[in-house]
Amino acid sequence: MFKTVPKRIKEIRFGLISPKEYRKMSVTRVITADTYDDDGFPIEMGLMDPRMGVIDPGLRCKTCAGRAGECPGHFGHVELIAPVIHVGFAKLIRKILRGTCRECSALLLDSNHKKKYLEQIRTMRKMGQPIEDITNEVFKEARKPKICMYCGAKQLDVKVEKPSTYVEKMGDHDHKLMPSDIRVRLEKISNEDIEVIGMDPNNARPEWVILTVLPVPPVTMRPSITLESGQRSEDDLTHKLVDIIRINQRFQENREAGAPQLIIEDLWELLQYHVTTFMDNAVSGVPPARHRSGRPLKTLSQRLKGKEGRFRGSLSGKRVNFSARTVISPDPNLSVSEVGVPLSIAMEMTIPVNVTTRNIEEVREYIRRGPDNHPGANYIERSDRRRIKITDINREEMAETIELGWKIDRQLKNGDIVLFNRQPSLHRMSIMAHNVKVLPHKTFRLNPAVCPPYNADFDGDEMNMHVLQTEEARAEAMMLIHVQENILSPRFGGPIIGGIHDHISGMYLLTRGDSRLSKSEILDMLSKTKIEELSEPAGEVDGKPYWTGKQAVSHILPSGLNMAYRAGICENCDTCKKENCDLDAYVLVKDGQLLSGTIEEKAVGAFKGLIVDKIIKDYGSARGLQFINDATMLGIKGVMHYGFSFGISDEDIPNEASIQITELLGEAEDKVMNLILVYNEGNLEPLPGRTVDETLELKIMQELGKARDTTGNIAGKYLGLENAAVVMAKSGARGSMLNLTQMAGCVGQQAVRGERIRRGYAGRTLSNFHTGDLGAAAHGFVKNSYKSGLSPTEYFFHAIGGREGLVDTAVRTSQSGYLQRRLVNALQDLEVQYDGTVKDTRGMVVQFKYGEDGIDPMKSEFSKPQAIQWIIESVTSKEVK
Amino acid sequence: MKGSNKFSLLDHNLVPHHQLLSENEASQVLKKYNINKEQLPKIKVKEPVIQEIGGQVSDIVKVIRTSQTAREAEFYRLVIE
Numbered sequence: 020m021f022k023t024v025p026k027r028i029k030e031i032r033f034g035l036i037s038p039k040e041y042r043k044m045s046v047t048r049v050i051t052a053d054t055y056d057d058d059g060f061p062i063e064m065g066l067m068d069p070r071m072g073v074i075d076p077g078l079r080c081k082t083c084a085g086r087a088g089e090c091p092g093h094f095g096h097v098e099l100i101a102p103v104i105h106v107g108f109a110k111l112i113r114k115i116l117r118g119t120c121r122e123c124s125a126l127l128l129d130s131n132h133k134k135k136y137l138e139q140i141r142t143m144r145k146m147g148q149p150i151e152d153i154t155n156e157v158f159k160e161a162r163k164p165k166i167c168m169y170c171g172a173k174q175l176d177v178k179v180e181k182p183s184t185y186v187e188k189m190g191d192h193d194h195k196l197m198p199s200d201i202r203v204r205l206e207k208i209s210n211e212d213i214e215v216i217g218m219d220p221n222n223a224r225p226e227w228v229i230l231t232v233l234p235v236p237p238v239t240m241r242p243s244i245t246l247e248s249g250q251r252s253e254d255d256l257t258h259k260l261v262d263i264i265r266i267n268q269r270f271q272e273n274r275e276a277g278a279p280q281l282i283i284e285d286l287w288e289l290l291q292y293h294v295t296t297f298m299d300n301a302v303s304g305v306p307p308a309r310h311r312s313g314r315p316l317k318t319l320s321q322r323l324k325g326k327e328g329r330f331r332g333s334l335s336g337k338r339v340n341f342s343a344r345t346v347i348s349p350d351p352n353l354s355v356s357e358v359g360v361p362l363s364i365a366m367e368m369t370i371p372v373n374v375t376t377r378n379i380e381e382v383r384e385y386i387r388r389g390p391d392n393h394p395g396a397n398y399i400e401r402s403d404r405r406r407i408k409i410t411d412i413n414r415e416e417m418a419e420t421i422e423l424g425w426k427i428d429r430q431l432k433n434g435d436i437v438l439f440n441r442q443p444s445l446h447r448m449s450i451m452a453h454n455v456k457v458l459p460h461k462t463f464r465l466n467p468a469v470c471p472p473y474n475a476d477f478d479g480d481e482m483n484m485h486v487l488q489t490e491e492a493r494a495e496a497m498m499l500i501h502v503q504e505n506i507l508s509p510r511f512g513g514p515i516i517g518g519i520h521d522h523i524s525g526m527y528l529l530t531r532g533d534s535r536l537s538k539s540e541i542l543d544m545l546s547k548t549k550i551e552e553l554s555e556p557a558g559e560v561d562g563k564p565y566w567t568g569k570q571a572v573s574h575i576l577p578s579g580l581n582m583a584y585r586a587g588i589c590e591n592c593d594t595c596k597k598e599n600c601d602l603d604a605y606v607l608v609k610d611g612q613l614l615s616g617t618i619e620e621k622a623v624g625a626f627k628g629l630i631v632d633k634i635i636k637d638y639g640s641a642r643g644l645q646f647i648n649d650a651t652m653l654g655i656k657g658v659m660h661y662g663f664s665f666g667i668s669d670e671d672i673p674n675e676a677s678i679q680i681t682e683l684l685g686e687a688e689d690k691v692m693n694l695i696l697v698y699n700e701g702n703l704e705p706l707p708g709r710t711v712d713e714t715l716e717l718k719i720m721q722e723l724g725k726a727r728d729t730t731g732n733i734a735g736k737y738l739g740l741e742n743a744a745v746v747m748a749k750s751g752a753r754g755s756m757l758n759l760t761q762m763a764g765c766v767g768q769q770a771v772r773g774e775r776i777r778r779g780y781a782g783r784t785l786s787n788f789h790t791g792d793l794g795a796a797a798h799g800f801v802k803n804s805y806k807s808g809l810s811p812t813e814y815f816f817h818a819i820g821g822r823e824g825l826v827d828t829a830v831r832t833s834q835s836g837y838l839q840r841r842l843v844n845a846l847q848d849l850e851v852q853y854d855g856t857v858k859d860t861r862g863m864v865v866q867f868k869y870g871e872d873g874i875d876p877m878k879s880e881f882s883k884p885q886a887i888q889w890i891i892e893s894v895t896s897k898e899v900k
Numbered sequence: 901m902k903g904s905n906k907f908s909l910l911d912h913n914l915v916p917h918h919q920l921l922s923e924n925e926a927s928q929v930l931k932k933y934n935i936n937k938e939q940l941p942k943i944k945v946k947e948p949v950i951q952e953i954g955g956q957v958s959d960i961v962k963v964i965r966t967s968q969t970a971r972e973a974e975f976y977r978l979v980i981e
Contacts, residue, residue, distance in 0.1 A: 856933060862935070865941070867933065
């Protein structure tokens with residue numbers, strides 16, 4: 020068995036490996052390109068030499084005596100007949116060749132300069148700063164002299180051809196530098212000069228970038244695979260090594276036979292090609308080495324580089340078992356904490372169950388059901404760890420033979436706990452634990468109320484599910500990552516899960532004013548909730564009892580709840596009339612009874628949800644979850660009861676309203692013309708810190724902005740409070756009054772970079788306008804509404820403004836995403852200690868008290884120090900201040 | 901360094917209050933947080949405030965900052981070269 024002793028890494032030193040080192044670490048010299056003999060055993064001193072490690076089960080490594088899987092593999096080596104250049108250092112070789120004398124290999128700088136640069140490099144090293152800038156300057160300066168100041172030799176230009184051929188210009192003909200010539204030159208560079216070019220002569224002699232020995236990677240990193248036909252298929256790296264060794268042999272034979280220089284050079288180039296592509300098969304200027312099928316080979320560099328490379332693909336990102344991924348779709352009938360799992364997935368995913376005296380009958384039943392009969396079992400693991408697949412044929416037999424101490428892999432069933440995730444996982448609520456509900460069809464189903472934390476929608480989003488495999492993991496998931504434990508966001512201390520869209524519209528319709536429900540209506544309303552008792556009716560009409568919408572909501576509130584706050588529809592009157600508010604915006608809850616106020620986004624919505632927040636903090640997260648479930652169900656029933664739809668005719672406004680709007684916009688345009696007139700006369704008074712031009716632009720923008728808002732008010736007034744879009748905007752379910760203004764009133768000014776549109780032709784935006792026209796229409800003011808339709812010029816300006824918006828969002832998301840990623844990476848391993856301090860992994864103090872006040876935002880009231888005020892409010896049911 | 905006609909750095913409203921701790925106070929702080937000196941955040945002696953209050957290397961400085969969350973927050977920093 021291969022034993023390793025744990026050691027602490029003190030430092031890491033980078034350098035080049037010398038040929039001596041290569042030979043020292045090699046366990047064998049490889050001399051033949053053959054791999055296996057006729058009996059299928061690896062050939063000694065071949066590419067699959069057993070001393071370089073073993074991959075076949077049963078064989079033992081001849082170096083460490085480890086079996087396949089235990090032996091880490093050992094390097095071998097090939098003695099190259101002629102030196103070749105390492106492509107990775109082609110640039111460095113070029114720089115050195117150009118900066119050193121072709122006769123005496125001295126760095127072409129006078130001793131004073133050398134001393135100066137050396138000094139700089141040493142100080143930079145001491146400070147841990149990069150020395151690239153200095154060495155680049157060294158090479159730049161050393162390239163200049165035409166004659167060597169040490170031996171007087173004339174210097175020649177060194178040209179580079181493609182990746183690794185260096186040519187000296189000798190008068191009218193070119194002289195090719197062979198790698199051996201280059202190596203001789205590099206060898207002669209003195210230790211002092213090596214330090215000036217930023218290298219360490221002990222760890223990296225420049226001549227080591229020319230390979231005379233090629234290390235052969237262990238067999239374990241290039242395993243061959245046996246195909247079903249019994250044929251062996253070698254790894255790409257082995258193929259490449261075969262090429263290298265073959266050419267190396269041919270080279271040797273030719274050289275010993277005294278072949279002409281031309282043939283030798285050809286072979287040399289071929290060897291160079293193979294060594295180059297062995298290391299990097301994507302060097303520009305070199306045709307990639309291909310497999311027989313025409314597929315480019317995956318050589319060393321390709322294994323490391325890029326998205327699927329070792330770093331990004333295998334080390335930073337790994338694949339896991341017991342996971343599933345599919346498209347998501349909504350199901351409002353599920354609980355917020357549930358996830359609908361397709362039957363086909365549930366039958367594939369399993370949970371290990373230990374057979375005990377207590378569950379042996381249950382386990383037997385799972386086995387008896389087999390793999391094709393849903394809550395069944397797929398595998399049995401005996402006490403000797405042998406795994407047996409349960410099939411339709413052996414399931415009855417296996418059910419009888421099952422013993423204590425065995426394990427089975429049971430299929431996923433209702434109530435199991437799984438992790439559910441949507442990428443990008445930007446915060447901890449991106450992965451939450453849900454309870455499984457096995458459903459037909461092929462999508463994951465989730466309650467729309469959990470969309471905000473995942474930032475999911477149903478336009479084709481996919482999500483991942485992970486099945487927990489141990490009891491500890493399930494316990495931890497239940498207590499820490501379950502949906503109900505994540506309703507409150509640690510970001511702002513309020514609920515991130517809550518009603519959205521229809522839930523809010525429904526609650527709003529149900530609770531505004533004094534809507535009345537008959538007995539059957541309120542029973543239907545509460546039928547989806549967990550409520551079992553109906554309260555006393557609010558009164559009777561014609562002998563029939565009725566309940567108010569507010570009473571319906573009171574049913575789902577926990578008894579004893581006291582709250583008082585101003586709803587989002589509050590218009591901040593000078594003196595608040597409290598319960599007698601004309602807008603019904605003062606929400607008052609006493610002992611779990613909603614006495615006044617309208618329930619809207621601020622009460623139950625995601626991100627706001629004051630009532631949700633209060634319930635969780637006073638009654639716990641389980642009650643909070645139940646409230647969200649009840650509220651969403653009630654909201655949907657509400658929206659269904661009252662009916663809720665929106666069509667193009669809902670944007671219609673009466674004739675008198677359009678006349679008013681046209682008049683208003685006419686007035687605004689007149690005002691703009693007036694401003695321009697004043698400006699042209701030179702009488703416009705500039706605002707402080709602004710030029711006259713800026714002042715004009717500002718005032719025009721102001722005037723037009725005001726005009727648009729006024730059209731919105733007019734339109735809003737005529738649309739009335741029954742209009743579905745108005746209901747949505749007021750309740751906060753979706754959209755805003757601005758959206759309504761643009762649909763029914765006037766689209767308004769189109770802007771580029773916050774200014775009116777000015778680009779286009781000289782002095783005008785479009786040829787439709789006069790040069791120098793400063794009027795509203797000429798600079799992108801859209802008078803029409805989306806309903807009335809845009810004129811051609813308006814449409815064009817609108818497209819300009821719209822494009823800017825699109826580009827902005829695209830740029831902003833990528834930039835802010837990266838910014839946040841860097842911040843998270845910098846902060847991720849800081850930890851709040853039990854004593855309240857924040858320390859990093861080395862134990863260095865970052866904060867002496869977490870957040871300077873030591874408060875957990877999740878347990879504070881929306882991160883504000885208002886606890887006392889809230890306590891007073893909940894006791895007295897009166898708003899404080 | 902301290903010119904008589906110069907204003908004190910600590911009087912500037914953007915400079916938080918810095919105060920040198922005595923040997924005794926310093927050891928109490930370390931004991932309170934159960935840490936050794938090296939685990940404290942650092943500040944250089946060359947820092948103008950440290951020169952102003954006459955801090956030496958390996959002294960501990962108490963910094964009282966205004967805080968958005970707690971109005972005032974205490975920090976301790978180790979003076980280094």
